[in-house]
Amino acid sequence: MRWYQYFPSPCGYPSKDHPQVENIEDPAASSNNAPIAFLNEQISYGKCGIRGVVQSPYIFGVAFLASMGGFSFGYDQGVISIVNVMSQFHEAFPRTETAFGKGFMTGMLELGAFIGCLFMPTLADKISRKKALSIVVVIFNIGAIMQTAANSYGLLVAGRTIGGIGVGTLAMGAPIYISEIAPPNLRGTLLVLESVSCVPGVVVSFWITYATRHLPGDLSFRLPFGLQMVCSTILGIGIHFFPYSPRWLAPVDR
Structure with missing residues (x-):
């Protein structure tokens, strides 16, 4: 045999x-x-693939959470690309017209994401995946608020950095939690869904900024910045309808 x-x-x-x-x-x-x-x-274990995802409200909810995590990451990556070429944005932040100013502001998101990934595993093990993701959503939303309300280049860069910390930990923590609560036959599907949903996030951010590019004044770029919080807030609220990860409960004897 x-x-x-x-x-x-x-x-x-x-x-x-x-x-x-x-x-x-x-x-x-x-x-x-x-x-x-x-x-x-x-x-x-039941059906695999998309058929398995839609077979119950619980599995569909897990899939929805997975898509929100990836969507937020993709949106945050894509929104800055069109904003960077808006004349209204350059008028509000003249330093973004220079190559260094534009690159530095854009790249701070990635640096923040790198920093966030370093402490996410420790935080998730200490206070649970659910609570860690809730904290991450708050951090991400603080960064989005700072970007939306920024009245100086320094505050904009700080908002991008804090938002990067949030989106980096979100992109790392959400797949961990999803893989640990998902049925064995659907783990691969749900994790792929989290990654694939980054692309729709980028596409939606492109179309939103395309639609707002002719709005008068700062609204043309502040509105897309503010909409970053929608999906992350849905994820932060929705995660509380799901159980704690069994892989976290076991080490803490619960």
Whole structure:
């Protein structure tokens, strides 16, 4: 018998070569040369892929949270690209017209994301994935508010940095939590969904800034900056409708 025949199919279907897992009532009583069965019965996890995602409100909710995390990251990456070419933005922040000023302001988001990724694992292990993500959403929204209300180049850069810390930890923490509460047969699908949703986030940010580019005054770029908070707030609220991660509960004896 081959090794993979001891394990159930991840999508709930039996192996073609060996449809049933061999059962041994007392593995300790078997000889050293006899194969040991790890399971007494076939376990069915349900359907895989998109069919599995839409089969229950719980799974669909997890998928929705996954998409919100990736969408926020993609939106934050894309919104600055069109804002950077708006004449209204350059009038409000003249330093962004220079190559260094524009690059420094844009790149601080990535630096903030790098910093956020460093402390997210420790924070998630200490206070739980759910609470860590809630704190991250607050940090991200503070950065978005600073960008929206900025009246100087320095405040804008600070907002981009703080927002980067939030979006970096969000992009790292959300997949961790989702993978730990998702059924085994859907973990891959949900994690891919989190990554793929970055692209719609970028696309939506492009169209929003395209639509606001002719608005008078600062509203043309402040509105797209402010809309960054929508998806992150949905994620921060929605996560409280889901359980704590079992992988976090086990080490803390809960």
